[in-house]
Amino acid sequence: MTGRHRLTSVETIEEEGAWLFTVRDSHDENTEVLLVPCENPEGEAVEAWVNRCTHEAQALYREGVGAVIREGEVVCPKHGSTFDTCSGYCDNGEAAETSLVSVDIEVENGQVYLVDENAQFMYEGPSNDDGGRTGPSSTSHLQL
Numbered sequence: 001m002t003g004r005h006r007l008t009s010v011e012t013i014e015e016e017g018a019w020l021f022t023v024r025d026s027h028d029e030n031t032e033v034l035l036v037p038c039e040n041p042e043g044e045a046v047e048a049w050v051n052r053c054t055h056e057a058q059a060l061y062r063e064g065v066g067a068v069i070r071e072g073e074v075v076c077p078k079h080g081s082t083f084d085t086c087s088g089y090c091d092n093g094e095a096a097e098t099s100l101v102s103v104d105i106e107v108e109n110g111q112v113y114l115v116d117e118n119a120q121f122m123y124e125g126p127s128n129d130d131g132g133r134t135g136p137s138s139t140s141h142l143q144l
């Protein structure tokens with residue numbers, strides 16, 4: 001069990017437009033996750049999506065650039081498909097009729113918590129690929 005881990009505040013996400021962090025997933029890989037503002041009738045103010053376009057695995061949030069969010073949709077910087085920040089669904093362009101991969105979070109008293117039992121919080125910000133902390137090799141695990 002991973003319990004729950006406080007990530008940041010809703011206010012910070014709204015101010016910055018999006019917030020990126022890295023988890024260790026169930027395959028023991030580092031995965032980037034994107035927190036984005038989401039306004040819906042239930043009042044949930046934030047959603048969490050794996051930072052990877054469903055078309056060609058393009059990062060939606062890029063270091064130094066951030067994420068482009070327009071009218072409640074995250075814009076893929078590669079081919080321009082847009083994903084609803086609340087549902088993760090895309091109805092346009094190259095990624096049409098797909099959805100981003102969700103990560104379980106909770107929002108309580110304006111704070112956002114990671115509660116996904118398949119995702120262990122690593123650190124704020126982008127993945128460092130090998131992380132520099134597990135194993136000596138950074139080149140062998142993506143062999144074809």
Ligand code: FES
Nearest residue numbers: 053055056076079
């Ligand atoms: S990689 Fe995102 S739409 Fe093509």
